[in-house]
Amino acid sequence: DSLYLTSTGDIFDNLLTNPPAFLADTIGEITITSEFCWYTTCDQDRVTPYQFNVSVSDDGCPAKVTNEVFSIQVNPFDASPLNGPDTICENQSTGIAYDVAAVPGGTYQWAITNGTIASGDSTEAITVDFLSSGNANVTVVVTNANGCTDTLSKDVFVRPNPTADAGLDQQMCSEDTITIGSASIPGYTYSWSPAVGLSSPDSSNPGLTLTNISATNDTIDLIVTATFEGCGHTDTVQIVVYPLPISDAGADQRLCSGDTVTLGTVNTPGNSYSWNPVTGLSNPLISDPTITLVNTDTVPDTLQYVVTTTDANGCVTTDTTEVIVSPQIDADAGTGQIFCSEDTVQVGVAPI
Numbered sequence: 317d318s319l320y321l322t323s324t325g326d327i328f329d330n331l332l333t334n335p336p337a338f339l340a341d342t343i344g345e346i347t348i349t350s351e352f353c354w355y356t357t358c359d360q361d362r363v364t365p366y367q368f369n370v371s372v373s374d375d376g377c378p379a380k381v382t383n384e385v386f387s388i389q390v391n392p393f394d395a396s397p398l399n400g401p402d403t404i405c406e407n408q409s410t411g412i413a414y415d416v417a418a419v420p421g422g423t424y425q426w427a428i429t430n431g432t433i434a435s436g437d438s439t440e441a442i443t444v445d446f447l448s449s450g451n452a453n454v455t456v457v458v459t460n461a462n463g464c465t466d467t468l469s470k471d472v473f474v475r476p477n478p479t480a481d482a483g484l485d486q487q488m489c490s491e492d493t494i495t496i497g498s499a500s501i502p503g504y505t506y507s508w509s510p511a512v513g514l515s516s517p518d519s520s521n522p523g524l525t526l527t528n529i530s531a532t533n534d535t536i537d538l539i540v541t542a543t544f545e546g547c548g549h550t551d552t553v554q555i556v557v558y559p560l561p562i563s564d565a566g567a568d569q570r571l572c573s574g575d576t577v578t579l580g581t582v583n584t585p586g587n588s589y590s591w592n593p594v595t596g597l598s599n600p601l602i603s604d605p606t607i608t609l610v611n612t613d614t615v616p617d618t619l620q621y622v623v624t625t626t627d628a629n630g631c632v633t634t635d636t637t638e639v640i641v642s643p644q645i646d647a648d649a650g651t652g653q654i655f656c657s658e659d660t661v662q663v664g665v666a667p668i
Contacts, residue, residue: 319347319374320348320372322371325369339370365390366390370385392464398415400454404446409474410445415440449476451471455469478544480542481520481540482551487555488556488557489557490529496522497553508541526557528559529559535556558629562633563624565579567637573644574608579639612643616641621638
């Protein structure tokens with residue numbers, strides 16, 4: 317028997333659906349086939365599917381009939397996702413990549429707020445330079461070869477940089493301790509580099525102790541990194557470390573009461589000197605004073621003399637020498653005597 321295929325539904329009515337779908341009524345034997353065609357427009361997408369009925373009957377008596385309902389879902393043109401970060405740091409806000417999937421024959425129109433397109437404009441992949449911290453937006457309108465469009469948008473927050481403050485540049489004497497950095501800000505974490513000489517390299521204002529054993533100034537740059545909510549910022553402080561002056565009180569001395577000796581060493585230009593105590597010194601403000609001491613006791617006197625040396629940078633060192641003063645010795649030959657030839661008398665005094 318012959319077979320007859322017919323279709324019904326709003327989808328084929330150009331008054332209800334424009335443009336309509338097409339499915340030709342067909343006659344055949346054994347097997348029957350017809351091709352469904354529908355060139356949808358961009359505005360024909362919807363959430364619920366379109367439906368139509370296909371009926372096939374034969375010419376028997378009575379005729380046998382088979383009905384089938386077909387559902388056609390028309391999806392909108394979808395260019396998503398829009399790839400790229402939605403949160404960035406202000407000091408890392410240049411050359412940020414955003415992209416959508418490539419659409420054959422498609423066009424791309426990008427729009428940026430609080431930023432500019434650095435590269436890739438009119439393509440599916442761009443890079444953006446954001447202008448400042450705060451809110452920003454990246455939007456792209458993608459149009460496919462059929463003229464259908466999809467608008468994708470991404471809000472972006474540019475986090476402001478944390479404040480890193482390494483403090484003012486400083487000068488210090490070797491082995492001194494100074495404080496660098498600034499007061500801590502709640503929520504921030506800190507890290508210093510290099511960490512040598514720091515009391516706490518993860519503090520905002522650590523103590524710093526450095527030693528310079530050379531004869532010239534050392535200059536060191538220290539960098540602090542402040543981090544807040546994943547964003548970091550750095551600042552640098554320069555430290556000049558002066559070498560220490562050389563203090564030399566000279567070798568330990570031993571002298572007799574009333575004698576004079578010289579302490580210290582030759583003067584270094586630019587240095588100033590101060591001795592303590594000043595007893596017996598010719599000048600307590602030079603590097604090599606003479607000292608004259610009297611010991612009226614019967615046992616040696618032992619004294620410690622300290623010289624303090626200050627250089628032009630204000631760096632200070634000290635050195636000590638020991639001075640031992642022996643007591644004065646009195647010679648006593650006794651009283652004058654008169655005696656006869658060949659007599660014997662005692663002169664002098666008993667030994668001490």
